[in-house]
Amino acid sequence: MNIKKIKTLLVLLFISIISNTHSAIDTDMQEVASLNVNAVVAPYTTVSVSTNELSFSVLGTPGAYISTDVVTLTVDSNQSTWSAFAQASNLVHNDFGVADLPAERLSFAINDSKQFLPLKNNVLFLQGVIDQEPEPVKLSFRLTTTWQDTPGIYKGKVTIAFLNNP
Amino acid sequence: MTRLLKRVTSKIFRLLCTWLVLFSSQVFSKVVVFPVTGLNLTTYPDNVSQGLVSFLPDASETTPVYYQLSSFKVNGSDVDKSKLKLKNYYTNGFSSLDRYRAMLSGKEKSNSVVTMFEFKPTWYDVPGVYSGLLTANINANERINSYKLEPLPEVPIQVIVSPKTSLSLNPAQFSIATSSFNTPIIREVALSFASNKPRWSLYISAENLNNSSDKQVANDRVYVRIKDSLNPKPWVSLARPAEILSGQATPPSDIATLEFMVNSKRLDKAGNYLGRIKFFVANK
Numbered sequence: 309m310n311i312k313k314i315k316t317l318l319v320l321l322f323i324s325i326i327s328n329t330h331s332a333i334d335t336d337m338q339e340v341a342s343l344n345v346n347a348v349v350a351p352y353t354t355v356s357v358s359t360n361e362l363s364f365s366v367l368g369t370p371g372a373y374i375s376t377d378v379v380t381l382t383v384d385s386n387q388s389t390w391s392a393f394a395q396a397s398n399l400v401h402n403d404f405g406v407a408d409l410p411a412e413r414l415s416f417a418i419n420d421s422k423q424f425l426p427l428k429n430n431v432l433f434l435q436g437v438i439d440q441e442p443e444p445v446k447l448s449f450r451l452t453t454t455w456q457d458t459p460g461i462y463k464g465k466v467t468i469a470f471l472n473n474p
Numbered sequence: 475m476t477r478l479l480k481r482v483t484s485k486i487f488r489l490l491c492t493w494l495v496l497f498s499s500q501v502f503s504k505v506v507v508f509p510v511t512g513l514n515l516t517t518y519p520d521n522v523s524q525g526l527v528s529f530l531p532d533a534s535e536t537t538p539v540y541y542q543l544s545s546f547k548v549n550g551s552d553v554d555k556s557k558l559k560l561k562n563y564y565t566n567g568f569s570s571l572d573r574y575r576a577m578l579s580g581k582e583k584s585n586s587v588v589t590m591f592e593f594k595p596t597w598y599d600v601p602g603v604y605s606g607l608l609t610a611n612i613n614a615n616e617r618i619n620s621y622k623l624e625p626l627p628e629v630p631i632q633v634i635v636s637p638k639t640s641l642s643l644n645p646a647q648f649s650i651a652t653s654s655f656n657t658p659i660i661r662e663v664a665l666s667f668a669s670n671k672p673r674w675s676l677y678i679s680a681e682n683l684n685n686s687s688d689k690q691v692a693n694d695r696v697y698v699r700i701k702d703s704l705n706p707k708p709w710v711s712l713a714r715p716a717e718i719l720s721g722q723a724t725p726p727s728d729i730a731t732l733e734f735m736v737n738s739k740r741l742d743k744a745g746n747y748l749g750r751i752k753f754f755v756a757n758k
Contacts (some may be wrong), residue, residue, distance in 0.1 A: 340639050426738060
């Protein structure tokens with residue numbers, strides 16, 4: 309029992325010496341200079357899309373056709389908030405003089421949503437903040453045709469725009 | 475008979491005069507030093523420290539008086555006595571006290587002689603209390619026994635050399651873009667260091683860097699290393715004070731160039747993050 313007590317005391321004494329030594333070193337430190345630092349985190353934004361081409365195989369009667377390609381969009385940014393917008397142009401027939409397919413006939417849905425949004429003007433479809441891992445979104449596109457549309461190949465452009473709000 | 479009487483009277487008179495001169499010397503001949511505490515100086519490396527001491531002889535002090543440093547020590551070790559210098563009417567500029575120097579010529583006729591003492595420590599002189607004693611060329615016993623004069627006072631010397639360390643950084647501030655280890659963006663800072671400490675270690679630590687909206691780049695992402703173009707050293711995180719250099723007493727000299735890098739994280743918000751990198755010196 310006495311030996312145990314002595315051992316405990318010795319351990320305590322050792323700890324005390326160690327802690328005192330440590331504090332002595334700390335107090336012995338004298339600040340002699342300092343350096344002002346400005347670390348600059350540069351703003352960045354990366355937008356990637358899985359494909360840059362969409363096609364619709366409109367082979368049956370007029371109606372709604374969903375594109376064969378699903379566009380996967382990934383946005384990564386260190387701005388405080390950011391927004392992604394989509395806009396489409398009219399689809400122009402290959403032959404001159406044939407009426408365009410208006411842009412609003414194109415619509416899109418995000419991920420597995422069944423709700424398609426018309427691609428009229430800039431449509432806000434995605435917003436993000438920092439401190440958030442980028443998650444890819446899947447965009448499905450739909451084209452609605454009518455009996456008045458002339459058969460043929462129509463071409464157009466879907467523009468995805470990105471806005472930083474630093 | 476009258477002649478004999480005259481001769482005897484004359485001899486007695488001369489003897490009486492001599493006795494009177496000796497007697498008066500024995501009683502009055504002395505030197506007083508002001509301040510009575512001696513010379514006290516406080517200084518630091520490369521700084522000239524000067525102090526005045528007055529030697530006031532009385533009118534009967536007609537012998538030249540010389541003083542030298544009989545001892546000069548710091549922390550029990552001898553110090554080069556020539557480091558303490560003096561200048562007065564009898565010296566040709568400042569003269570070292572490792573040999574006897576005239577303080578009084580014996581012709582002052584009660585006029586004091588002011589002596590200026592000077593001590594200029596180098597960076598290699600250890601900090602501490604330098605103690606010495608100025609003693610005269612004729613020791614007390616000799617003056618008393620042979621010349622029947624008052625002993626000359628000893629003059630205590632105390633010079634306090636303060637510890638001093640200086641570090642200058644070039645540049646004193648920098649702006650650095652965050653980057654990765656694969657393609658680090660590096661800022662260099664040159665260190666000019668001086669210390670009179672016999673052994674020292676230089677430590678460096680960083681604060682967390684903060685932006686205006688309380689976002690933070692933690693100090694564990696601030697890295698440093700000593701520049702070595704041929705053999706680049708590993709980066710050291712400044713999350714904790716890191717010892718980067720150590721050495722002995724040195725005058726101001728370029729001791730190293732440091733390289734800094736701040737590691738980026740993809741989720742760091744764009745902007746400016748401000749903070750300080752601190753340098754510490756510890757005795758070994």
